Amino acid sequence: MNILRRIAFALLAPxxxxxxxxxxxxxxxxxTGSDSGIGDFWKxxxxxxxxxxxxxxxxxxxxxxxxxxxxAVGFRMGLFNIGVEGQYTTASFAAASFAGAAFLPGFxxxxxxxxxxxxxxALWAGIAGILRVTRGVSEVISTIMLxxxxxxxxxxxxxxxxxxxxxxxxxxxxxxxxxxxGWSPFTSADGQVWxxxxxxxxxxxxxxxxxxxxxxxxxxxxxxxxxxxAVASGIKxxxxxxxxxxxxxxxxxxxxxxxxxxxxxxxGTTFQAGLGxxxxxxxxxxxxxxxxxxxxxxxxxxxxxxxxxxxxxTDISASVVQITQGVAVLAVVVAYELVRRYRVRLEQHAVAGxxxxxxxxxx
Amino acid sequence: MSTxxxxxxxxxxxxxxxxxxxxxxxxxLVIVGAIVVVSAVRMITNADDVTSANTIRAAILSACxxxxxxMGGLWSERAxxxxxxxxxxxxxxxxxxxxFTYWYGPWxxxxxxxxxxxxxxxLHGIATITFGVDHIVSGVAINIIGLGATQFLAEAYFSDLxxxxxxxxxxxxxxxxxxFPHLSDWLITLNGHHWFVISDVAGFLAALTARVSVLxxxxxxxxxxxxxxxxxxxxxxxxxxxxxxxxxxxxLGVNVYRYxxxxxxxxxALAGLGGAFLALVxxxxxxxxxxxxxxxxxxxxxxxxxxxxxGTVGAxxxxxxxxxLRLRTPSAVHALLLLVAIGLLVYSAVRFWRxxxxxxxxxGVLGVAFLLWYLLTDTVPREFTGMTPYVVTLLVLSLAxxxxxxxxxxxxxxxxxxxx
Numbered sequence: 001m002n003i004l005r006r007i008a009f010a011l012l013a014p015x016x017x018x019x020x021x022x023x024x025x026x027x028x029x030x031x032t033g034s035d036s037g038i039g040d041f042w043k044x045x046x047x048x049x050x051x052x053x054x055x056x057x058x059x060x061x062x063x064x065x066x067x068x069x070x071x072a073v074g075f076r077m078g079l080f081n082i083g084v085e086g087q088y089t090t091a092s093f094a095a096a097s098f099a100g101a102a103f104l105p106g107f108x109x110x111x112x113x114x115x116x117x118x119x120x121x122a123l124w125a126g127i128a129g130i131l132r133v134t135r136g137v138s139e140v141i142s143t144i145m146l147x148x149x150x151x152x153x154x155x156x157x158x159x160x161x162x163x164x165x166x167x168x169x170x171x172x173x174x175x176x177x178x179x180x181x182g183w184s185p186f187t188s189a190d191g192q193v194w195x196x197x198x199x200x201x202x203x204x205x206x207x208x209x210x211x212x213x214x215x216x217x218x219x220x221x222x223x224x225x226x227x228x229x230a231v232a233s234g235i236k237x238x239x240x241x242x243x244x245x246x247x248x249x250x251x252x253x254x255x256x257x258x259x260x261x262x263x264x265x266x267x268g269t270t271f272q273a274g275l276g277x278x279x280x281x282x283x284x285x286x287x288x289x290x291x292x293x294x295x296x297x298x299x300x301x302x303x304x305x306x307x308x309x310x311x312x313x314t315d316i317s318a319s320v321v322q323i324t325q326g327v328a329v330l331a332v333v334v335a336y337e338l339v340r341r342y343r344v345r346l347e348q349h350a351v352a353g354x355x356x357x358x359x360x361x362x363x
Numbered sequence: 364m365s366t367x368x369x370x371x372x373x374x375x376x377x378x379x380x381x382x383x384x385x386x387x388x389x390x391x392l393v394i395v396g397a398i399v400v401v402s403a404v405r406m407i408t409n410a411d412d413v414t415s416a417n418t419i420r421a422a423i424l425s426a427c428x429x430x431x432x433x434m435g436g437l438w439s440e441r442a443x444x445x446x447x448x449x450x451x452x453x454x455x456x457x458x459x460x461x462x463f464t465y466w467y468g469p470w471x472x473x474x475x476x477x478x479x480x481x482x483x484x485x486l487h488g489i490a491t492i493t494f495g496v497d498h499i500v501s502g503v504a505i506n507i508i509g510l511g512a513t514q515f516l517a518e519a520y521f522s523d524l525x526x527x528x529x530x531x532x533x534x535x536x537x538x539x540x541x542x543f544p545h546l547s548d549w550l551i552t553l554n555g556h557h558w559f560v561i562s563d564v565a566g567f568l569a570a571l572t573a574r575v576s577v578l579x580x581x582x583x584x585x586x587x588x589x590x591x592x593x594x595x596x597x598x599x600x601x602x603x604x605x606x607x608x609x610x611x612x613x614x615l616g617v618n619v620y621r622y623x624x625x626x627x628x629x630x631x632a633l634a635g636l637g638g639a640f641l642a643l644v645x646x647x648x649x650x651x652x653x654x655x656x657x658x659x660x661x662x663x664x665x666x667x668x669x670x671x672x673x674g675t676v677g678a679x680x681x682x683x684x685x686x687x688l689r690l691r692t693p694s695a696v697h698a699l700l701l702l703v704a705i706g707l708l709v710y711s712a713v714r715f716w717r718x719x720x721x722x723x724x725x726x727g728v729l730g731v732a733f734l735l736w737y738l739l740t741d742t743v744p745r746e747f748t749g750m751t752p753y754v755v756t757l758l759v760l761s762l763a764x765x766x767x768x769x770x771x772x773x774x775x776x777x778x779x780x781x782x783x
Contacts, residue, residue, distance in 0.1 A: 028512075032519040080499050082447075135761040140447070140499060141666055142760065144659045145753040152753075156746035281507055284500055317518035317529070322511025330486075330504035334494045 013339045014295075017285075017332035025324045029316060036314035044313055045306045045321075051186040053305045055193055059262075060301035061294075062197030063255055063272070067279020068297055069200075069207050070252035072288040073244050074139075076211065077224035081245065083128060083143025084252045085276025086150030091121035091253030093154045093171070096260055096267035097161075100172030109178040110261060117253035124150065125249025129242045139245070147276075158267065170268025180261040194262030199254055208290040220244060252276065281329045287336070300325055400705055402563040410698035412691050414563040416554050419570035421690065424645050426683025427582050428453070428654070431637030432661020433668065433675040434589055435630040439484070440670060441593055442626030443606035444491055445774040447502030450658030451509025452483035452631040456638025458513040461649030462520060464535045464642075465527075472535070473578070473639050480635015481628050483509055488627035492620055495776045506658075514651050521649070533648030540574045547573035576644045578636075585633065590672045602626055606770035609777040620779055634658060663756050669767045682752045689748040696748045697741065703751070704733035722762050729758075 026038050049057060067084055074081035095117035104112055128146060131137040162169040182192035211217040223230040223240050231237055255275050264270035282300055286293030303325060307318040405413045412418050432449045439446040446452075456476040463475025483505055490501040514530075521527035526534035550569035554562050593599035604612040605622045613619050637657065642649045660682055668674025688695050707730030714723035736743075760767075 028515070032516070034519065082499075082503075131757070131761050137757075137760045141663055142757060144663065145757050148656060148660075148753045149750055152746050152750045156744055159746075160744070277503070277507070280503055284503070317515045319511050319514035319518065323508055323515060324511075326504050326506075326508030326511055329507065330490055330496075330501060333496045333500050333504070334490060337494050337496060 009339060009343060013335035014285075014292075014332060016335040017328050018299075020331040020335075021324050021328035024327045025320060028323055029320060034314065034316050036316055040314055041310070041316055041320075044309055045303070047306070049302075049306060050190075052190040053308070055185065055191040057298070057301045057305045058193050059191075059197060059258065060305065061297045062194070062200035062258055063275055064278050064282055064300055065200040065293060065297040066203055066251060066255045067275045068282040068286060068293040069203050069279075069290075070248050070255065070276075071280045071283040072286075072293060073207070073220075073248040073251060075224075075283055075288045077220045077240060077244050078227070079241060079244055079248075080140045081125060081128070081143055081248045081252075082140055082280065083125060083146050083150075083276075084248070084255075084279055085274070086143065086147035087121040087124045087249045087252035088255040088276055089147075089150045089154055089271075089273070090124045091117040091249075092256040092260065092271060093158065093267050094120040095253070095257065096171045096174075099174045099178055099260075100266060102172075102175045102178065106175075106177035109174070110180055113178075113261075114254065114257060117257055118250040119253070121253025122246040122250040125245045125252065126242070129245030132245070133238045133242050162268070168269045170266045170270070173266045174261070178261070179265060182262050192262065194258040196258035196261050199258060203251055203254065204290050204294065211290070216243070255279070281325060284329050285332050287332075299328070398563060399560060400709075401702065402560045404698055404702050404705065405557075405563065406559060408694065408698035408701060410692070410694040411557055412688075412695035413698050413702075414554075414566045416551055416566045416569035416573070418684075418687055418691055418695065419567050420574070421687035422680065422684040423570060423579065424683070425686040426679045427579055428637040428640045428645065428657050429661045429664055429682050430586070430676060430679035431582060431633050431640060432658050433665040433679050434585060434672070435480075435484075435633035435637070436662045436665040437589065437670065437672060437675055438593070438626045438633065439487075439630035440665070440773050441603050441606045441770055442623045443609060443770055443772045443775065443777065444488070444623055444627050444630075445498040445502065446484070446487060446627060446630050446634075447499055447659075447662065448483060448487045448505030448509070449502075449630070449634045449662055450654055450656065451502075451506035452480040452487075452634035453638040453641075453654040453658045454509040454513045454652070455479040455483045456635030457642045457649055457653045458516050458638075459635060460639035460642045461532045461535060462516075465524065465532060469536050469538045469643060472643060473538075473581075473636065476635045476639030476642075477632040478635070480638060481632040483635070484628045484631015485624070487631065488624045491776070492623045492627070495778060497776070498774050510652060517649070517651055526648070531648060531650045535643060535648055538577050538643055540576055541580065542574055543572045576640075578640055578644050582636075582640070585636075586672055586676060593672075603770070605777075606772055609772055610781050613779070613781070619777060623777075634661070637661070660752075663753075666767070666769075667756050667759060670769050678756075681755070685748055685751045689745055693742050693745070696743045696745065697737070699748060699751070700733055700737040700740075700743060703755075704730050704737055706730075707733060726762070 022042075026042075029038050029041055067088070070084050070087070071081060095113045098116050099109055099113040102109060124146060125143075128137075128139045128142040131142050132139045158169055158171065162171055180195050182194040182197070184190070184192050209217075211221065219230070219235045219240055222233070223235060223237055227237060230240075256272060259270075259272060260267070278300060282293055282296040285299070286296035303321040307321040310316050310318045310320070401414060405411060432453060435449055435452070436446055456479055459479030460472045460476035462472075464472030467475075486508075487501055487505055490496040490504075491498050517532070518529040521532040522529045524532060526532060547569055550565045550572060553565035554569055556562050591599075593603060601612065601617045602622045602625070604615075604617060605619050605626075609619045612622075638654060641653050641657070646653070661679070664678035664682055665675045667678035668676070685699070688699060707726050711723050711726035711730055714726060
């Protein structure tokens with residue numbers, strides 16, 4: 001019974017949030033009076049994706065999930081790393097430059113490039129961590145600044161050292177031996193599920209183990225729950241801040257790697273920007289939980305991929321799903337807060353010995 | 364925004380009386396000194412664009428939207444609500460400005476922009492004040508919604524318009540401009556003489572007397588009004604008390620929720636007006652994602668300005684100036700190196716004077732590095748100018764954050780009745 005009730009409470013908030021997000025989206029579409037009805041919209045969004053779209057959803061999910069974990073590492077201890085975007089931009093550029101130079105043969109090149117991505121991402125996040133620990137600068141503002149600097153810096157470097165062709169500029173294409181394709185579940189025209197997407201699985205499992213099976217994870221959660229209690233119990237908070245910033249940035253470095261080795265092969269117009277902010281939203285949606293974020297990432301990838309057919313089949317703009325996504329994030333945090341307040345009330349009632357309404361809720 | 368980690372935030376109480384007057388005198392000294400230094404740098408480097416009327420005009424154009432976002436941030440953070448959603452509210456403002464200007468003219472456009480921004484602010488208020496959601500979380504969500512909503516609305520309403528498209532709307536009626544014809548011509552001639560100090564001041568004044576958008580004047584009025592309202596009225600005292608100690612405010616009968624709601628809504632409206640500036644004044648129309656991070660920069664400018672209107676204006680102008688210089692002649696960009704070097708060396712000397720050895724040395728070394736960079740090169744990549752404000756912000760925050768003082772209860776969730 002108790003377990004049932006806990007599951008019910010855990011699911012209550014996300015279900016409410018998704019319902020609210022769907023309702024708001026419907027209202028927006030009806031209010032703007034498009035020619036295609038609201039029914040068409042949901043039919044398209046909720047239809048079974050094409051094979052090609054399915055592959056796309058899986059690939060995007062893996063990258064969004066990596067980004068979400070990167071954000072969640074900080075969030076779990078109350079550290080707002082808004083700079084995932086800048087961290088994976090610099091890391092992707094550094095890794096792409098190294099891999100393109102092909103100093104190392106084949107597979108070794110991939111491994112070292114991945115390491116470089118992790119290190120550069122961690123260093124970029126580390127700047128914010130050090131400023132926070134030594135100078136008391138809020139990580140929110142420093143990571144925002146670092147995001148801007150990263151964008152300009154990479155823009156400059158690629159313009160200076162990249163290969164210009166037509167209107168675009170990019171890094172050197174990696175040799176065929178270092179390309180890590182993937183697995184085609186359908187025909188080859190439908191694309192491949194990138195092998196390095198497995199990084200997301202590894203990182204997800206690693207995140208779960210780190211949180212729940214290590215002292216570090218315990219300290220992390222303790223610091224996030226109550227900083228004063230953490231200090232009192234001897235946790236070195238400054239070291240925790242720096243460590244989680246580095247881990248967060250390191251994971252951020254990996255975000256674009258599946259696409260890079262699986263499809264893009266060079267850093268240029270192919271670079272997918274914006275994943276850092278998507279990851280933050282998904283981390284919030286998934287409650288910073290390893291499993292919750294899987295569903296969050298899947299939902300975001302699904303909505304974005306499905307929305308592409310809107311442009312072809314209706315006159316509804318595909319960006320409407322961004323409203324859905326934003327409302328879902330906002331609604332889920334509000335819903336969690338309401339459910340929490342409701343639970344507190346129930347507990348108070350239970351303690352006071354009042355007639356319990358909780359039985360009905362749990363059922 | 365919690366720039367300062369709480370335990371180091373114990374700043375001395377605000378200085379008033381004679382010391383305050385002395386401080387004010389020192390500000391004038393700093394301003395005059397800065398003008399002389401800038402003028403000297405211009406003479407040495409022969410980069411006349413450093414203080415040409417065109418550069419200053421471009422700088423003011425870039426600074427205005429940042430300043431409005433900064434003022435928005437000031438309102439909301441003074442009442443204790445961190446508003447990182449300024450970016451999204453600004454985007455909503457760009458759409459509101461375009462739509463209402465197209466159908467009803469630019470004045471209604473301004474109202475529309477403010478109204479759309481205010482809706483974003485209100486949403487932030489509902490989430491953070493009534494439902495007690497973390498302020499950063501709500502702000503991030505609002506930025507996503509703002510971006511999605513403007514793209515969606517643009518495609519729905521602008522696609523079929525003349526001069527419109529799914530991502531843009533141009534050919535909007537402009538707001539009127541103010542020009543003092545003879546005065547500005549005379550000032551521009553004066554500016555063209557390249558005399559020491561006089562021409563620099565003339566360049567600055569010329570930019571303020573020719574083709575000044577009405578909205579720029581309104582913005583100046585908003586800054587003055589904000590300062591007066593927040594610091595010289597009982598309304599402002601109550602509002603700021605909600606940001607310093609909401610429990611104490613409530614125990615004295617202040618309706619904390621109401622003041623926070625007012626502050627966040629005004630905050631959103633100001634950010635929306637910033638969006639209107641982008642769509643109607645700084646460029647020739649609306650495009651999607653027009654704010655390009657200016658909401659965040661405005662927030663940074665406000666923090667850089669130590670949660671004070673004057674500081675916010677200064678920081679916004681700095682961001683605007685480097686942004687304007689980036690787009691102008693390379694020689695001016697190179698001259699900026701010398702300016703930065705001098706600034707750092709002076710600051711280093713001040714730090715030594717106040718017996719802050721470490722930061723004095725750090726600044727001194729950086730200053731010498733910039734000086735060498737200036738002496739050993741002829742040009743600077745444009746991108747580096749674009750980077751300057753962000754790097755400077757980081758530097759200043761890391762050196763001065765202990766002396767900054769944010770509202771004591773900024774970013775904290777307060778629930779009605781906590782005062783008991």
